Each structure stands twice: as C-alpha cells, then as structure tokens.
Amino acid sequence: xxxxxxxxxxxxxxxxxxxxxxxxxxxxxxxxxxxxxxxxxxxxxxxxxxxxxxxxxxxxxxxxxxxxxxxxxxxxxxxxxxxxxxxxxxxxxxxxxxxxxxxxxxxxxxxxxxxxxxxxxxxxxxxxxxxxxxxxxxxxxxxxxxxxxxxxxxxxxxxxxxxxxxxxxxxxxxxxxxxxxxxxxxxxxxxxxxxxxxxxxxxxxxxxxxxxxxxxxxxxxxxxxxxxxxxxxxxxxxxxxxxxxxxxxxxxxxxxxxxxxxxxxxxxxxxxxxxxx
Amino acid sequence: xxxxxxxxxxxxxxxxxxxxxxxxxxxxxxxxxxxxxxxxxxxxxxxxxxxxxxxxxxxxxxxxxxxxxxxxxxxxxxxxxxxxxxxxxxxxxxxxxxxxxxxxxxxxxxxxxxxxxxxxxxxxxxxxxxxxxxxxxxxxxxxxxxxxxxxxxxxxxxxxxxxxxxxxxxxxxxxxxxxxxxxxxxxxxxxxxxxxxxxxxxxxxxxxxxxxxxxxxxxxxxxxxxxxxxxxxxxxxxxxxxxxxxxxxxxxxxxxxxxxxxxxxxxxxxxxxxxxx
Numbered sequence: 001x002x003x004x005x006x007x008x009x010x011x012x013x014x015x016x017x018x019x020x021x022x023x024x025x026x027x028x029x030x031x032x033x034x035x036x037x038x039x040x041x042x043x044x045x046x047x048x049x050x051x052x053x054x055x056x057x058x059x060x061x062x063x064x065x066x067x068x069x070x071x072x073x074x075x076x077x078x079x080x081x082x083x084x085x086x087x088x089x090x091x092x093x094x095x096x097x098x099x100x101x102x103x104x105x106x107x108x109x110x111x112x113x114x115x116x117x118x119x120x121x122x123x124x125x126x127x128x129x130x131x132x133x134x135x136x137x138x139x140x141x142x143x144x145x146x147x148x149x150x151x152x153x154x155x156x157x158x159x160x161x162x163x164x165x166x167x168x169x170x171x172x173x174x175x176x177x178x179x180x181x182x183x184x185x186x187x188x189x190x191x192x193x194x195x196x197x198x199x200x201x202x203x204x205x206x207x208x209x210x211x212x213x214x215x216x217x218x219x220x221x222x223x224x225x226x227x228x229x230x231x232x233x234x235x236x237x238x239x240x241x242x243x244x245x246x247x248x249x250x251x252x253x254x255x256x257x258x259x260x261x262x263x264x265x266x267x268x269x270x271x272x273x274x275x276x277x
Numbered sequence: 278x279x280x281x282x283x284x285x286x287x288x289x290x291x292x293x294x295x296x297x298x299x300x301x302x303x304x305x306x307x308x309x310x311x312x313x314x315x316x317x318x319x320x321x322x323x324x325x326x327x328x329x330x331x332x333x334x335x336x337x338x339x340x341x342x343x344x345x346x347x348x349x350x351x352x353x354x355x356x357x358x359x360x361x362x363x364x365x366x367x368x369x370x371x372x373x374x375x376x377x378x379x380x381x382x383x384x385x386x387x388x389x390x391x392x393x394x395x396x397x398x399x400x401x402x403x404x405x406x407x408x409x410x411x412x413x414x415x416x417x418x419x420x421x422x423x424x425x426x427x428x429x430x431x432x433x434x435x436x437x438x439x440x441x442x443x444x445x446x447x448x449x450x451x452x453x454x455x456x457x458x459x460x461x462x463x464x465x466x467x468x469x470x471x472x473x474x475x476x477x478x479x480x481x482x483x484x485x486x487x488x489x490x491x492x493x494x495x496x497x498x499x500x501x502x503x504x505x506x507x508x509x510x511x512x513x514x515x516x517x518x519x520x521x522x523x524x525x526x527x528x529x530x531x532x533x534x535x536x537x538x539x540x541x542x543x544x545x546x547x548x549x550x551x552x553x554x
Contacts, residue, residue: 159444160441160444162444163440163441163444164437164440164441166440166443167436167439167440167441169437169457179462180462180463181462181463181464182462185456185458185459185460186456186458187458187472187476187477191472191476195464195472
C-alpha cells in the first residue's frame with residue numbers, strides 16, 4: 001500500500017484545523033490523530049482517530065493502516081496525565097526516555113517525541129513545510145515599512161537575542177530608541193507586550209519601538225516554531241510599538257490574512273528579516 | 278590648606294543623607310553639594326552648597342575652597358534642563374562632551390561626569406568605599422539560607438546574566454525551578470518583580486524561585502552600583518520568591534538593617550555570591 005497520506009497529530013489551538021483544511025483544499029490525502037482533550041470536529045472531513053499517549057503502538061499502527069508516511073505534530077500539548085495500567089508495549093518502552101526528558105524541559109521532551117515518531121517509520125515534517133504560507137518571506141508583509149530608526153531598534157533587539165540564545169533563552173525582545181523595554185521569558189509574548197504597555201512610558205526616549213521575534217539557536221522548528229497572530233499585533237499596538245519583525249521562514253503567522261489586516265489597520269509594520277549570514 | 282574633606286555631590290534619594298550621617302558619625306570633615314531639586318536639609322549638620330550644572334567651575338572652586346579632596350557622586354540624577362545663558366567657562370568647555378554622551382546613554386554620561394570631576398583635581402570614590410557597610414560580604418545576611426534547589430536557580434540566573442552582559446544588558450533576573458520568569462530591563466527591579474508576581478503562577482514548576490542582582494560587566498561601580506532595599510524584599514515576597522542573591526561587594530543595600538529585618542520576617546534569604554573567579 002502507498003503511504004502518501006499526511007498524518008496530523010493534533011493538539012490544542014487553530015493550527016491543526018488550518019492544516020487539515022489546507023490538505024483538503026489541495027486535494028491531498030490526510031488523517032487526523034486527535035490528542036486527548038481535542039474535539040474530533042472541524043477537520044475538513046478528514047478521518048479523525050482518537051490518540052492516547054498510553055497507546056502509541058496502536059496510534060502508529062492505525063496511521064500506517066491509513067497510508068500515512070509523514071506526520072505533522074501541530075498545536076499546543078499539555079503535559080498529559082497518564083494511566084499507567086493502560087500503557088501498550090510501545091509506550092512502555094518509551095517511558096524511561098520520556099520521563100528523563102520531562103525533567104529536562106520542553107525542548108528535550110519534543111526531541112524525544114520526534115524520535116519516537118521517526119523510529120516508528122514516519123517522516124516528521126514541520127507545519128510550514130506542509131503549508132509554506134504559514135511563514136513570511138523576507139521584506140514587508142502588509143502596507144507599512146520600518147523607518148531607519150526602527151531598523152536600528154531591530155538590530156539592537158537581534159543583538160540581545162543573539163546574547164540570550166547562548167543561555168538557551170529568548171524568542172522575543174522589545175527595543176525602543178535603543179533601550180530594551182522587555183525580553184520574553186516563559187510567560188510568553190503576550191505577557192511581554194502587556195508588561196511593556198504597562199511600564200514603558202517614562203523610559204521611552206525616542207522611537208516608538210519594535211517587537212522582534214525569532215527562533216532560539218537550535219530550536220526544533222518542525223515541532224516548535226515561534227508564532228505570532230492577530231493577538232500579537234493587538235498587543236504590540238497597545239504597547240505603542242511601531243511594528244513587529246520576525247525571522248523570515250522561522251516564525252509561524254497564525255491567520256495570516258487577519259494578522260496583516262490588523263497590522264495595516266493599526267499602522268504597524270510587519271517585517272521579515274533575513275537569517276544571519 | 279589640607280584637602281582632607283569629602284564632598285558629597287547629592288542627587289535624589291536616601292543615599293546622600295546616609296553618607297553625610299556616616300561622615301558626621303565617624304568625625305570626618307565633609308561638604309555637601311546639593312544638585313538642583315535636592316533640599317538642603319537633613320545632611321547631619323554638614324555645610325551644604327547649592328550646585329548648578331551651569332556653574333561647574335564655581336562648584337569645583339567652592340569644593341576646593343572647603344578643603345575637599347575626594348568626591349562621592351550619590352543619589353539619582355534626573356536629566357537636567359539647562360539655562361544656556363548661565364553656563365560658566367568650565368561647563369561651556371564640557372558641553373560638547375556632555376552632549377555627545379547624552380546621545381549615547383546613561384553609562385557614557387556617567388563616565389564623562391566622572392572624567393570632569395577628576396580633571397578638576399578630585400579623586401572620585403564610590404559610596405561603598407566611604408561606607409563599606411553599604412555592600413554585603415559573601416554568604417548569608419540575615420537568618421535564612423538558600424536550599425540546594427535555590428543555589429541551582431542562582432547559578433542559572435547568573436548564566437543568563439553572563440549572556441545578557443555581552444549585550445550590555447541585565448542587572449537582574451528571576452529564575453524558579455530552572456525556568457526564567459523575568460529579566461530586568463530599563464524599567465528596573467521593582468517592575469520586574471511586579472511582572473513576576475502578576476504572571477508566573479502557571480509557569481512555576483517547582484522551587485519558589487530567586488532574584489539575582491549584580492553589576493553588568495564593566496559597570497562603573499563608583500557612580501552606578503545596582504541597589505536593593507526593603508522595597509526589593511517586599512517585591513520579592515509578593516512574587517513568592519525564596520530569596521534574593523546579590524554580588525558580594527557589588528550591590529548597594531539601602532537601609533541594611535531594615536532590608537535584613539524585612540527578609541527575616543518574610544522568610545526570604547538574602548545571600549551574597551562571590552564574584553566569578
């Protein structure tokens with residue numbers, strides 16, 4: 001049997017359904033494996049399997065049975081509560097590695113999960129490989145463009161993120177007039193922008209400021225790409241920023257049409273920078 | 278005439294008056310030069326001159342006339358509004374350097390100010406050189422001590438600050454259970470702690486977390502030392518942290534008795550780490 005179907009292992013959020021719609025629209029075969037807590041509806045008519053972490057062997061066999069050769073892991077995954085009595089052999093064999101990774105953090109856990117799927121004979125691809133329109137090409141997206149002062153702020157934010165990357169930290173930073181107004185920590189980009197909106201007024205010396213978001217060095221982009229969306233634009237507007245710069249090809253834009261429209265309406269630029277040479 | 282008096286160039290805040298009281302208590306001669314906006318009262322009976330930025334030549338001559346040989350620059354300084362018609366020759370000669378530094382940022386400005394005072398024939402000393410009790414020796418100050426997990430969080434925060442130092446950023450960071458919950462930006466430590474208090478709950482995996490504060494690499498400690506005080510302890514307590522770690526000899530503790538008492542009462546450790554070897 002040909003294994004030309006794409007399997008979407010679906011966590012929380014809009015992305016899995018967006019990918020399902022994209023497969024359906026482009027007439028390609030696909031199967032959805034809905035993780036616990038994910039409703040089976042809204043997947044553009046694709047077949048939906050109920051996936052359980054305790055039964056990875058069953059999940060892999062079902063996907064193979066549906067002709068799946070490549071898998072996209074999409075959407076947010078909560079740390080699951082497992083029923084230890086229900087583990088199948090594949091999950092049981094994986095358990096020690098998963099337990100070790102759980103202690104090491106999210107990055108380690110994702111690498112283990114990718115490894116398990118690959119060992120089961122599937123190719124793991126990123127959502128942006130299935131649907132290239134999820135990421136931006138370098139240059140402007142939307143009507144507005146960064147001014148020279150904004151480009152300086154972008155460069156300063158990138159230098160800060162370069163430094164933070166050495167400590168395995170930092171997907172985003174806000175810089176205005178050369179001053180750093182905030183660095184993203186585990187609370188995420190929306191919390192960073194709310195902090196800037198609440199605190200920056202008396203520190204902004206000139207320039208409106210920019211949000212720069214990009215992957216950390218070595219980040220596993222197939223399963224863990226930074227993302228922005230309409231909420232990011234709204235948060236940046238509330239923080240009084242001039243715009244948002246992301247790494248070309250390295251940041252998912254959720255609901256691209258709405259994101260660009262929101263930036264255009266708010267007078268913000270949305271700009272994709274080339275990767276460092 | 279002997280120039281054995283200490284001149285306190287006094288900006289805003291409690292530190293200048295603390296230094297004046299320390300000079301008076303230890304029976305050493307001192308003179309205060311109160312910058313614009315600083316009330317002339319509360320300087321423990323020391324003579325108080327009114328300093329104007331426009332009249333630096335006059336200020337230096339007055340200090341020399343009072344037998345001042347060394348100068349402490351203490352307290353916060355707002356960026357002053359100058360009356361260009363009132364400049365004396367010394368200020369006029371310094372103006373181009375000051376203007377350039379103003380564009381480069383606070384660090385550059387402080388270096389120029391130190392240079393001007395030194396060129397006028399004074400030694401510039403740090404507040405902690407006049408009053409060593411302003412900084413902590415390594416080890417615990419107060420009743421509580423960091424647990425092993427706290428020491429790991431301290432080490433992680435120091436690694437993050439090491440990385441940030443390369444981008445000339447970062448006097449403080451909060452880490453809990455290995456996760457970074459916040460990095461200090463231009464808004465300061467109190468804003469950082471308020472951010473952590475408001476956002477961290479669902480991200481704290483284990484460990485209560487620590488605030489680590491220390492100078493940036495190359496920071497001019499004579500005139501720009503990081504500081505903590507009772508407010509820092511209150512903010513750390515509101516953020517649910519286990520304690521505060523500072524660089525031994527590198528962070529001013531404002532109102533030490535009250536700061537240690539607040540940490541003891543709140544169950545927080547106050548710990549001074551040795552400088553990196």
